[in-house]
Amino acid sequence: MATKIYTDRQDEQVIETVLKKGLKTSLPKWSVLRLALGRSLRIETEPDESLDHRESGGKEYDLEQLTGDGKTGDDNITPLLRAMLSVRHGEDLFADNDAFVRWLQRHVRRGLREFRSAWMESHDFHDYLLHELLGDVAGTVPQTPTDDSEKLLRALAEIGIPAEVVSLQNGPRLSRYHVRLRDVNDHGLLTRGLDKLAFALGLGDQGVFVSSTLEPRIAAVDVPRPASHWHPVQPAALYTWLAQAPAEWRLPAYLGEDVGGDGVGFDLASAPHLLIGGTTGSGKSVCLHALLLSLLERHSPERLQLLLIDPKRVELAPYAKLPHVIGQQVLCDAPDALSSLQQLVDVMNQREATLASLGARDIDDPRAASQGWARIVVIVEELADLILQSGAIEEPLVRLAQKARASGIHLVLATQRPDAQTFSGLLRSNIPSRIALTVQKATESRIILDDVGAEQLLGKGDMLVKLIGQPLIRVHGVLIGHDDIAQGVARAKRTN
Ligand SMILES: Nc1ncnc2c1ncn2[C@@H]1O[C@H](COP(=O)(O)OP(=O)(O)O)[C@@H](O)[C@H]1O
Ligand SMILES: [Mg+2]
Incomplete structure (x- = not known):
């Protein structure tokens, strides 16, 4: 029965990089494998079979470390993963252990490759990983829509615009607040005061954008959310x-x-x-x-x-x-x-x-x-x-x-x-x-x-x-x- 996950030399380099340059901690190596698994599971397509090859220069990891197989209680996520991968790949992975391990391996190695390309392409790998970690949390916990209406109204009041939020729409990265202004003169005040508004909301260099709507006295105010509350656009x-x-x-x-x-x-x-x-x-x-x-x-x-x-x-x-x-x-x-x-x-x-x-x-x-x-x-x-x-x-x-x-x-x-x-x-x-x-x-x-x-x-x-x-x-x-x-x-x- 295959109960090991194999990596190759390049995968091992990625693991080193993630630990040293990315997380800057001394976590065990298998924790990076878990992170990689999480990364790959968020890609909608199937990882391909080229990831099955066992090459020299790699290492092997016990399933016990990766999934807590054989342990009792919450430490063991094997049944959960089996169920998830069965549904995802349309196979009964409770019955076929080899296939289960094979899918795990493909996902882990695909995740590691994603890390590798992110590291090569992005100048802030640490930031990227943090995003990955938070992204994982955001992916498993049902997203509660962000509603910062109160904060927005306070900031508007600070720049002298009393207003009321009539609706809110959470897009991929911005929240669009439809606000009713007290009178039309406030519209000019709002469009001229966007820098102040962004400042009052603590948005740094990021901007707030305002557009008019077809409703009288209602403006659409787009406020960026923090990166941990974005919904990435999937391939x-x-x-x-x-x-x-x-x-x-x-x-x-x-x-x-x-x-x-x-x-x-x-x-x-x-x-x-x-x-x-x-x-x-x-x-x-x-x-x-x-x-x-x-x-x-x-x-x-x-x-x-x-x-x-x-x-x-x-x-x-x-x-x-x-x-x-x-x-x-x-x-x-x-x-x-x-x-x-x-x-x-x-x-x-x-x-x-x-x-x-x-x-x-x-x-x-x-x-x-x-x-x-x-x-x-x-x-x-x-x-x-x-x-x-x-x-x-x-x-x-x-x-x-x-x-x-x-x-x-x-x-x-x-x-x-x-x-x-x-x-x-x-x-x-x-x-x-x-x-x-x-x-x-x-x-x-x-x-x-x-x-x-x-x-x-x-x-x-x-x-x-x-x-x-x-x-x-x-x-x-x-x-x-x-x-x-x-x-x-x-x-x-x-x-x-
Ligand atoms: N649409 C996107 N959604 C989320 N992250 C993105 C998106 N586009 C780019 N990124 C992130 O930014 C990094 C740099 O993107 P890249 O296209 O290589 O930038 P550039 O070619 O302008 O230097 C990517 O590795 C990725 O992490
Ligand atoms: Mg480029």
Whole structure:
């Protein structure tokens, strides 16, 4: 009877890291395994069989340590886990002990990998783990909705606005209070007094946002909750949303949930180009992954080609071998990127000439259908790095931004340094759709959005989205992890 869980060398390194760099304590190693188990159980998909392998350099752990198997009373969570995993994986794990241990092992190792990627990507691993621990608690204890009406009314009174809360809605990260104002003049007082209000509520740099409603004298006040009271947007939401996206959208892409918790996405084909800006750790890469997984879910390589450029080398690597990816590689160096972009300008010119000869307006014109062209999406993971390496990159980018829409070529550019140099006038005026994640200064928010506000976001995928021809909206991004990317890529390989 298998009663041990196996780890490999890399898993052991993760355990060390969590204990030394993360928790900074001398807890036993198996406590990290428990934490990893909890992490994996919160991912909606199944962990895959590649996690079964037993490799050298790892260790083995007794089930007794991990689940308290064989102990009496509350220390033994084995039956509970058996029941939970049975339901989750549709197998009778009371009858089949080997299968039970196998699922446990897969979950533990998947959780450890999640920790590993979080550690590599986030600069505040300690914070991340704390969130994990609190998140666990939040996940098992039924969430009582946060109602800070009293506190809000006191703060409003402090800035001279007597008001009354008429309703409350808890979204993924913010609580929206509908407040009735005593008279219309208080509305001006409120909108001018937002900094004071945030200060009175003790919100630090985070902002309170106010909007008008269709009800007379009622304003909607959005107040951020502490991170331990957020509801993360799960990857499954991406697939649910995609299945219901409007049929006429050609490149639907999911972003996350709005303040009230409704799904938000857009059609990249009509964007038709997108800039994503935000400081390091704000969630740009996660947002790109959501976009890529959306595109891959809906399109075969015959209909969609991707040109991936990633000067940092790591982030887009999981997609490299997909048949959708031009040249089956991620371009990391400026000279390669430059020549590929120039070739793409040629493709654009050829497509344009063909369209003209067919008398077709653009790729969607029925007269162009016979050409069977794939849409081409260019993804640049760090625009500033690329332009620093070679200023010449800008020229083909500008030409594509100006004209590529008709021929079905779209740009998605991400940057951590939204400044006039990276995002010059010509590029800027031809990339009409923008997403701002957290930035440090209001001036950076202006460069991305032509508007302030992004300096007050909550980080970790909190964003302001401005799509062509639409009002600015706030979105809390879907959280795509390492494992979700691997699953999305595997799906794209299988189904295409
Ligand atoms: N939508 C999200 N929900 C929750 N956490 C997120 C989200 N997006 C990002 N994060 C957290 O922030 C970290 C940094 O995100 P990342 O996309 O790598 O930032 P950037 O690319 O801007 O440096 C992630 O590892 C994750 O922990
Ligand atoms: Mg990144």
